[in-house]
Amino acid sequence: MEQRSLHIDPKSGFNSITKTFHSLRSPVHLLPENAFLSVPEYAFSLRAKSPWPDNSIALVNSITGQRISYSEFGRRTKSLAAYLQKVTQLSKYDVAFVLSPNSIQVPILYFSLLSLGVIVSPANPVATKSEIYGQIQLSKPVIAFATSSTVDKLPKLKHQTILIDSPEFESMMVNSKHEFEEVKVRQSDLAAIMYSSGTTGKVKGVMLTHKNLIAQTVITSAAWEMSEKRESPSVMLFTPPYFHIFGFFYSIRSVALSEKVVVMERFDLKNMLKAVQEFSVTHVALTPPVVVTLSKDGSTDGYDLRSLKTVLCGAAPLGKEAIAAFTARFPKVMLVQGYGLTETTASVARTVGPEENRNRGSTGKLSPGFEAKIVDPETTEALPPCKEGELWIRGPTIMKGYVGDPEATSATLVSDGWMRTGDLCYFDNNGFLFIVDRLKELIKYKGYQVAPAELEQVLISHPHVADAAVIPYPDKETGQVPMAFVVRQPQSSISEAEIMDFVAEQVAPYKKIRRVAFINSIPKSAAGKILRKELIRKVVVVPPGSSSRL
Incomplete structure (x- = not known):
């Protein structure tokens, strides 16, 4: 090990012999994989060491103001777990399907199920019946937890569906008639x-295993201690959905860090700003388009946002121009960026502290315990710093695999514990990770590769553009050309020609936007990722002619 470390560059973390990037963070202690320890046990053990009392607030409903303290959170979790164990008779290795919008009941449900050894499988509440059926075929749940608005989408399972917005569910959480058996x-x-x-x-x-989630909690707690010195609990406004890995993990992390979490059922910009003001929010998690919107004139007029200290941003690359605009608008707010996937149990790299957050455009440095390679997609050769290639990751939070899909698992989890991300990335000479785009989404123009994300960042920097997405448009002569879907700002009449000229001034000729279509909104996943496939389906209805510059 000592010999190997001689070849590791202390600035970039790159090992010139193994062609591997190593984390430059202080190492963290992880328990053996076969140790008996569940995620709730670990999160509650950290909560017990907190300097803040049990009557401090764990969860707040952003609309009604209903509050649940940490002592109540613990009682409700145990009561619900006992009911599900003794009455519903759920047992270890059962799978529970959860179909619900965000609510303060969801984290309690997660903790109760996980403490029983039940496998939690949360899904998007706006999914269609056929999508839900496909997910259920994969996970094979014995029970579903839903709300009165989502229950009709569910098929019949072994146990009757439980509605988490019902009086009966409230009773399960507060009436401790049953004794929970560890x-x-x-x-x-x-x-x-x-x-x-x-x-x-x-x-x-x-x-994902308990080890994956515990390791992520250990790593996140260490990063928090490095960057946050607080005299009172952080107040986190929670906007991401709890069914997404970001939200799922944060339901655990918030307990481990004793945060006060303000829960929004669904994202709305005005309600978000109102909640920041009303609950003196210190931290908020936002997608890149929302960060861009906040940077523009008039977006926050009439709201007191002085309590805000940190904005966490992920889901897609955030351009240097967008970061500069946000920092100019909110000079006292730290903009933290990170990179992760569902398959990596959320973050594997992030920025820590004010100095790192000034490295604009980077998603930070590798988290403790992780290694990475940048691999040439064609030659599979591992590349040095400042060279672009596919990011491969190895570390303690990598998934176990894809359920019921050995082919997809073996294509993603390759030899020696490495996981292929499918993302085109590079590390700079200081060990900072930069995300270029999804490999599969690169536009092939005359042999050149054009990253849609780069053009999207240029587009949304225009004051008349509210949002934008770029896709490949088929072309006989060049193969593909970049086509932009643009959402204008209200009252804007910016033209196709003005859009194309604006981009052309800032990029190399082969990257220029060649077609433009205006649209009311950009289709996105719940995590804020652009659904390019939906836009590609629309191109057949876009008339050629004035919007094209080939």
């Missing part, structure tokens, strides 16, 4: 089956 859960046991977005192929069920 369940021995190993770190290697399966904790969750999360559904990948399906934007790059058929939907897949990502299998």
Whole structure:
């Protein structure tokens, strides 16, 4: 090991012999994989060490103001777990399907199920019946938890569906008539089956273990201690959906860090700003388009946002121009960026502290315990710093595989624990990771590769553009040309020619936008990722002619 470390560049983390990038963070201690420890046990153990009392607030409903303290959170979790164990008779390794919008009941449900060794499988509440059926075929649940608005989409399962917005569910959480019997859960046991977005192929069920989630909690707690010194609990406004890996993990992380979490059922910009003001929010998680919107004139007029200290941003690359505009508008707010996937149990790289967050455009440095390679997609050769290639990751939060899909698993999890991400990336000479785009989404123009994300960042920097997406448009002469779908700002009448000229001034000739279509909104996944496939289907109805510059 000592000999190997001689070849590791202390600035970039790159090992010139193995062609591997190593984390430059301080190492963290992880328990053996076969140790008995569930995610709730670990999160509650960290919560018990917190300097803040049990009557401090755990969850707040952003609309009604209903609050649940940490002591109540613990009681409700135990009461619900006891009911599900003794009455419903759920047992270890059962799968529970959860179909619900965000609510303060969802984290309690997650903790109760995980403490029973039940595998949690949350899905998007706006999914169609056929999509839900496909997910259920993958995860094979014995029970579903839903709301009165989503229950009709569910087929009949072994146990009757439980409505989490019903008086009966409230009773399960508060009436402790049953004694909870502790369940021995190993770190290697399966904790969750999360559904990948399906934007790059058929939907897949990502299998995550208790070890994956505990390791991510350990790593996140260490990063938090490095960057946050607080005299009172952080107030996190929670906007991402709990069924997504970001939301699912944050339901665990918030307990481990004793945060006060303000839960929004669904994202709305005005309600978000109102909640920041009303609950003195210190931290908020946002997608890149929302960060861009906040940077533009008039977006926050009439709201007091002085409590806001940190904005966490992920889901897609955020351009340097967008970061500069946000920082100019909110000079006292730290903009933290990170990179992760459902398959990596959320973040594997992030920025820590004010200095790193000034490195605009980067998603930060590798988290403790991780290694990475940048691999040439054609030659499979591992590349040095500042060279673009596919990012491969190895570390303690990598998924177990895709449920019921050995072919997809073996295509993603390759030899020696490495996982292929499908993302085109590079590390700079200081060990910062930069995301270029999805490999499969690159536009091939006359042999050149054009990253849609780069052009999208240029487009949304225009003051008249509210949002934008770029897709490949088929062309006989060049193969493909970049086509932009643009959402104008209200009252804007910016033309196709003005859009194309604006981009042309800032990029190399082969990257120029050649077609433009205006649209009311950009289709996105719940995590804020652009659904390019939906836009590609629309191009057949876009008339050629004035909007084209070939």
